[in-house]
Amino acid sequence: MRKQLRYSKNGNTLKSPSENQLMDTFIPPVLGLAKLGKLRFDGVDMSPIWQYLTGRFAKDSSDAAALMDMCLIDQMHDNAERGLVFQEHALTMCRLYQLPAQSSNAKLRVLAFAAAGNISANTPIEFLIEDSDITMYVVYVVPGMPMPPLPEHDLAFVLASECEESREVFRELERILSDWEKPIINLPSAIPQVGREALYKILEPISSILIPPTIRADKSTLDRVSVSELELSLILTEGGLPLIIRPFDSHAGHGLAKIDDRFELAEYLSLRMENDFFISRFIDYRSVDGLFRKYRIAVIEGKAYPSHMGISDNWMIHYVNAGMLESEEKRTEEEQFMNNFEDDFGRRHSEAISKMADLLNLEYFGIDCGETLDGKLLIFEADNALVVHNMDQPEIFPYKARHMKRVFHEFRDMMLRRVNSK
16 A cells, blocks of 8 residues: 655654554545536536535535535636635635546646635646546645645645735745655745736846836825826836736736726726735737737746637737637637747747746746737736636637647646656
8 A cells, every 4th residue: 555645744754654544544536626617618507516515515514525616616606705715614624635537547646735715826737637647636735734644646736826815825835845855846936926026027137028017006106196296107117108007916807907097097096995006007019900919828848838819909808808709710810820839929939938937937837928019028927827728619619629738748748757857
């Protein structure tokens, strides 16, 4: 019988439990984000699954895995507040869960360190390893609490994403992983570098990349700007209108707006309850045809792979609202982008992305970006938690599956290389 490793709260020493302890250990499996997310993406009625999970919990109030899946379903139906209550309760009972490999013989066992929080709080790794020969164990790191007994594994992967709530998690992980015996993907010390303020400072030396400075400003300071009591240039390098504003630590376009003048700024602030915001200079990245194009790129060991391309007449592009589903012309252009990536977009920006990966020191992350008329790579965001998936309908997007499967294959190979290099 294989032995299981356990972290000792008295230090970073790993201890092996006895065989009896191991036999008594059960790691509850969850349905997880990829399976539930695909159902939601396809518009499937999830009430039968909800009833199944609530029934499980009604029969067994220690069924933490049911609560974790209920948390995901609630978030997918815009009920995050209740969902996170389910998660909090689940984590008081159990902080270690598993997603078993889909094949009968697992080739790789990944121990993933996650942070409590909403879906964006962690790398959505499940989409990358779905239907694979990888077993994943997910342990939630709660600062101040010792690690639970951990399973034997081949590789550790830090999933927690950059946000204010994860700062203590990263500090805890730096302590825990300081002398870890297994390979580690995405060191906790490196992830904060993709934060909106830090990223500009790190990438500024790369001349082929354009990324405007981003700063954090409180509401009272911005109120002064809106009534001309304070010059924007005094708080923001390259300050000037128009600017982009969003609430501090927000994601997925929540509260994101383009501000053209101080009157719009005053109106925006009057409607927001938050006290702190990120602001940056707006870059007009329209192509010669007047349309905006936004690209999502997966970066694996410094090499770029296409994930998707959104085309819109609106500067704020989200793939789901860019009209890709309705426009065959847009899908044809996206297909050409993906098919020709290595000889076109990927070739033009390979050096910039490689340098970016070297500076960030992350084995895996995603980029949301555009391209300026003078050929620079315009970085909107770099994040270890961007969603890279293969959920799009194959009958409408027949060209996508082979590209996404390649990303998943390269992702798996990257982890295997790390294991075999030890």
